[in-house]
Amino acid sequence: MSQIQNQIWAPPRLSMRWWPVFRRNFLVWQKLAIPSLVGNIAEPLMWLVAFGYGLGALVGQVEHGGEKVPYILFLASGSICMSAMNAATFEALYSAFSRIHVQKTWDGIMNAPVRLDDVVLAEMLWAAFKALFTVTAILGVMLGLGISHSPKLLVAWPVLLGVGITFSCMALIFNALAKGYDFFTYYFTLFLTPMMFLSGIFFPRDQLPPFVRLVADWLPLSAAVDLVRPLFMDRWPEHALRHGLVLLVFSAASFWVALALTRRRFRG
């Protein structure tokens, strides 16, 4: 038993064989890119319009980093992290689950010389790519609306890819545990939705009671927001190393757990 446990928790064995699996997903997506794009950016834009312009008119300006910024900028710079989170999560939960269970795509792939570890890696990177794609489209719209013209947005872009990776790794844990689509509701209700409200996307985290802040400060979405928001205002983030480490630790730990649980699931 312990030997099997050891195999399940063995370090990831990764190779470049993930690439044809990633390409497979890319080829499917190419066929559906336009409808998929509409779905991916419509919702974040509605948030932006409803809250940014609607609520923004009431709130006016928000204090950030010692200066007053328009609420729409405050919201846009936070909600783009939420968009990266959501895009990666949806892909790594619903779409990956369909590929595993409904279409049996993974079963087919594993009859070819591709290791399960590489398939999981491919799914993880694919979901992160989807997040990057969504984020790019939204950034384009934000630039068009003139919300920010900071040149540091070029740095925000790879950071948001990192955010996609973190949430894709986390979602794959729940993908490995799920028996059906309904299970994902727990993940959204118990983890993602609270995180969305606690990570300083809609209001500064100083508004939270101190004991809640204690937890909220270490959430991966908070780290993402703290890294990305200043870049929208053409400033460098404070404690960038700490926030980067939070994302890195969440990614690495989640990927390992997700891989172990997926191995357990596929072990006959």
Next chain:
Amino acid sequence: MTTPLLSVKHLVKRYGDQTVVDDLSFHIEPGECLGVIGPNGAGKTTTIRMCLGLAEPDGGDIAYFDDQRMPRDALDIKAQLGVVAQMDTLDPDFTAAENLLVFGRYFGLPDAVIRERIPQLLEFAALSHKGNAKPGQLSGGMKRRLSLARALINQPRLLLLDEPTTGLDPQARHLMWERLQVLLQEGKSILLTTHFMDEAERLCDRLLVLDHGRKIAEGRPRDLIAQHLEPEVVEVFGQGATALAQEAALRALAVRIEVSGETVFFYTENSRTLLDALQAWPQQRTLHRPSNLEDLFLKLTGRQIREDA
């Protein structure tokens, strides 16, 4: 003697305290078609899964080709295998041709090589006119043939086919058999599991009969029949036929008698006298035929329906 392509020794698999594969040994020679038959739950699919490294054996040894071991050399081995699983795993979003392209990439084949093979494979699968159709637009038989074509994309040395014709109509099944025969004539080697005794008899050089995870017989289909069965069978059915099984006059003429449902099976070395004797019951219908693999299968594994079937 040539080196076998696949040699399985003392394979064991347990799920909890249930042993689903029990000390199973077999091998496949180059150019051979080995059939694995057995009732549902006999351990056929589990054996294939272990041979593919998808399930971990609890004991035994699986060696391929040039002394490569599963699971240690899984990737090396799979690069030379073609697999058709029981369930189709075709990509529903891709056309037939794209399915082949994408699958070939998993083997690390360059696109140019794959694209060269695609028309040949589609032709082989009698799908040349369906290259741009998606699996959803294909019939069951077409999907199975596309799965077979996909399994050939890497020009495998050995094919593992898990119930390749289950669920197909007779036309589609015959076309599949014909395609598999072509592969065998080309010198390919095949491991095949099946529920269809005519399929096993038609395609397989050798058979392995499994029941409860154990090998209960192995050999050439004709030899197995000769070894385990009387050469002829007279089936008698109709109202009250089962009572005939107790008729002393008939019992004396049969080597073995089986009753299943409303039918009596008289196994005999010489059917002539038995058929003459049956004239005394003109209302009964009779079917006289040589004994076949199905008789063998039912003799070895019993006629009762399995609980998990």
